[in-house]
Amino acid sequence: MSMEVILDSDPRISVGESIKTEINLKLDEPQKMWYGGVTLLSLRPCGKSFQLLKDDLFSEGIFTPGQYIRRRDLVVSPRVVPTNADLNISYAVRTNISFKEPEKPEISVFDEKTVEIIGRPPVAPDSISPSEISLRGMKVQLQKDIFKPGEEIHVSYQIEPSTGINQIEAKLIQIQETSCSCPSFRNICSHNTPTSEKTIKRHSIDEPTLGSLKIQIPESVSDTHDYQWTSDPLQSHNMLLDRLNWTIRLEGKRQSGQALVFDVPIRVYSDFPKIEPSDQLFVEGRKGLETYLQRAVKQISHERQGKDRNLFKLKNEGPRSLKGVTIKVAGIKRELFETKPQMTGYGEWKEGEELSICYEAKHTEDISGFQFILEANGSLPHRIAVKP
Numbered sequence: 001m002s003m004e005v006i007l008d009s010d011p012r013i014s015v016g017e018s019i020k021t022e023i024n025l026k027l028d029e030p031q032k033m034w035y036g037g038v039t040l041l042s043l044r045p046c047g048k049s050f051q052l053l054k055d056d057l058f059s060e061g062i063f064t065p066g067q068y069i070r071r072r073d074l075v076v077s078p079r080v081v082p083t084n085a086d087l088n089i090s091y092a093v094r095t096n097i098s099f100k101e102p103e104k105p106e107i108s109v110f111d112e113k114t115v116e117i118i119g120r121p122p123v124a125p126d127s128i129s130p131s132e133i134s135l136r137g138m139k140v141q142l143q144k145d146i147f148k149p150g151e152e153i154h155v156s157y158q159i160e161p162s163t164g165i166n167q168i169e170a171k172l173i174q175i176q177e178t179s180c181s182c183p184s185f186r187n188i189c190s191h192n193t194p195t196s197e198k199t200i201k202r203h204s205i206d207e208p209t210l211g212s213l214k215i216q217i218p219e220s221v222s223d224t225h226d227y228q229w230t231s232d233p234l235q236s237h238n239m240l241l242d243r244l245n246w247t248i249r250l251e252g253k254r255q256s257g258q259a260l261v262f263d264v265p266i267r268v269y270s271d272f273p274k275i276e277p278s279d280q281l282f283v284e285g286r287k288g289l290e291t292y293l294q295r296a297v298k299q300i301s302h303e304r305q306g307k308d309r310n311l312f313k314l315k316n317e318g319p320r321s322l323k324g325v326t327i328k329v330a331g332i333k334r335e336l337f338e339t340k341p342q343m344t345g346y347g348e349w350k351e352g353e354e355l356s357i358c359y360e361a362k363h364t365e366d367i368s369g370f371q372f373i374l375e376a377n378g379s380l381p382h383r384i385a386v387k388p
């Protein structure tokens with residue numbers, strides 16, 4: 001095999017955190033790089049995927065054989081809807097690297113890993129808020145409004161005989177709303193489910209006057225939650241929503257068939273699952289390694305050769321060879337525009353070795369400077385500005 005890519009990434013993170021990824025590209029032969037990147041894909045209830053995040057790794061240029069290791073952190077917005085197997089919402093990190101020789105078809109290598117995105121624990125309430133509702137002679141009371149799965153809810157009631165109510169029923173209801181909008185597919189997703197209500201438990205008492213109804217929340221139920229993610233509303237307006245609420249519906253039934261109905265909203269929160277520490281690979285130092293590239297490459301010389309040709313020379317002044325080096329150069333025009341970037345990859349850059357990079361761009365006379373971005377295995381990108 002002349003080229004191979006392996007992706008490593010955090011298997012599990014919370015919304016608002018970043019997914020640490022490591023991409024390892026191995027080349028046995030020189031290659032003409034076309035593009036390399038890493039993305040976070042969302043797989044939605046309808047099965048359609050959407051690119052939530054993207055980071056570039058490599059751009060067009062020649063790469064010599066070797067191993068190119070890149071680390072990227074994909075920061076997941078706190079608004080992202082967490083993974084939910086019941087709703088078919090899942091996430092994957094994918095790296096895709098493509099090569100292209102002139103006149104030849106593009107060749108790609110890729111790797112993909114699933115990542116579980118979990119919701120943030122709710123903020124613990126400062127105090128317990130009891131609920132009391134009184135309506136036309138029927139009064140109900142809850143000692144608090146937050147419960148755990150498996151807990152028993154006590155609903156105290158007091159009913160005036162004048163109400164004519166001969167039965168009271170309490171239902172524990174789960175209200176689920178899931179919504180997916182995929183405008184890139186030119187329609188609103190067919191998998192939209194309107195708000196659905198499900199009675200989880202019910203309990204009734206005949207001839208009620210004064211007492212309490214007990215209703216137990218099952219052990220395995222979903223927490224109250226409200227997640228809504230939208231892409232830039234000015235653009236395509238992709239949207240994913242997952243909302244779940246709980247309520248106690250009380251119904252005071254009369255002989256006549258008429259009933260008094262009202263809802264007492266409650267919240268259900270279980271203990272938040274502990275996040276295992278990420279793979280040790282990522283925990284240990286990004287420090288130390290970050291600065292060695294800065295120490296190794298201090299300056300870049302520039303020489304104009306003819307109208308559009310620029311020759312740059314740079315030396316590895318560090319104490320050791322650098323592995324998986326990429327050098328990206330672009331011209332800056334009037335501080336705003338960039339000329340077409342060029343990237344060169346070196347599997348190894350030996351200590352003391354001088355590299356020559358030739359960069360050609362049209363109308364280089366307009367160029368006010370050059371921007372270099374150097375990266376190597378285990379280093380952070382290192383930027384160097386070169387004035388002509």
Ligand SMILES: [Zn+2]
Pocket residue numbers: 044045046047048180181182189190191
């Ligand atoms: Zn959809």
